[in-house]
Amino acid sequence: MGNISIKTAEDIEGMRLAGRLGSEVLDYITPFVKAGVTTGELDRLCHEYMVNVQGTIPAPLNYCPPGYTPYPKAICTSVNDVICHGIPGDKVLKNGDSVNLDITVIKDGYHGDNSRMFLIGEPSILTRRLSEITYECMWLGISKVKPGAHLGDIGYVIQQHAEKAGYSVVREFCGHGIGKVFHEEPQVLHYGRPGTLEKLEAGMIFTIEPMINAGRREIREMGDGWTIKTKDRSLSAQWEHTVLVTETGYEVLTLSAGSPPPPAFITSPATQAVSA
Template sequence: MNPVIIKDQAQIIKMKQSGKLLARVFKALDDFIRPGLTTMEVNDFVEAYITQQLGAIASTKGQYGYPYAINTSINEVVCHGMPKANQKIKSTDIINVDITLKYEGYLADSSKMYVMAAAQGLAKKLVQTTYEAMWQGIKQVKPGATLGDIGHAIQSYTEERGYSIVREFCGHGIGSEMHEGPDVLHFGKPHEGLSLKPGMTFTIEPMVNQGQPKVKTLKDGWTVVTRDRKLSAQWEHTILVTNTGYEILTLREEEQLPVN
């Protein structure tokens, strides 16, 4: 079990910087990604933007021997999809782009679903429900709440709507290292598990399947797919536990709450 590292104010400032930069990457990607591009072209665009435009590090590349800057998980791919020069995005696809960025020694991790214009209604519903489930989990975050509160909120929201939660992968603590403690499960029971404290930073990143929860890893050793080959969706944000609740360090511009 990796240790849980409570961040001090200086570390939090650096993590906020990384989170804001990562939000800018997704904003740039919003205007770039489209049907007809290969997933490798998406990878190259993101890597160039992070390194050349932002002066940051595309930290997924080289992490545990992974060769690319991003994960591109299309349709039945649950997570860790590898960009390919011969894989074109289709007008009916849903695709998760998972990006990790390091700036001044600290990491931010986030993923977003992109829904192509001709995607089926059921695919769009899965993507939207997964996004809402992530928020159900995020809203539980405050000092004194538990990891079980987060997992239960996500699990109950998705299962009530006929979907299933992938259990083999979870959120994780993050800071100067990609995977710190705690493990943040997307299922669980209220009031169980680790109690949250201000200064904790971790990801919430539910993977929700249209069909059964079981998954398998392909021969490349990275790509995880649904066993029944039905669709899967995922969203992810990096979260800070504050003195009164939470702050989303990777919040994107389209998610900003309006100021009254």
């Protein structure tokens, strides 16, 4: 098992609230994500909403893992060939772009971490399909979550679905355990073999956040020390939810009124478990 924390009932309540609030930031920002807006403006709006309306703390702001410089903004804005950790700034979104907004809030010490894709104006068929397949990958991974299952089961279904579509799975970044700590054990790989890696237990909470590239899986790091792009400049997409392992299956903690519905093939009643 290693150091994977099993959350208490109190922790789970705290994580439900943080998760819903994290999702509500994405609901709030949705109408602003359109052609002509800068990623810096989206960051400013989200930051003000978190601090002034929700009373939450933006977790990425000044976040500094070992070997990194402090992250300078409240959210991550990853446009087109940016895989993850795009830093908001002067970039203007234009018709046909795709952007992932990755939001993590801290409420009463607990982290709510999620991301969504936004397609600007009239996206190409390729852009739309990549986002849809990636969304399906996330939900297929979620659907495997239950006590006794293995982390490898999650990675396997994600990798199968992505590669069947002709896409590749980024390997250098993965989902992670989360709670009062932003990133903790376990690592949740988005590729793998069934029946391998840690066995899931009720009370575990972790993110599932596949990063799927339209081209090859290789990455390149930009000079800012954070932004990660596809090496071949192909498009990349990502979706993310925070998930609790329950006694019978799973509960998605990052759901709110504006969350996109699960794909039609996800039938588990657990997906509807939005806490009031």
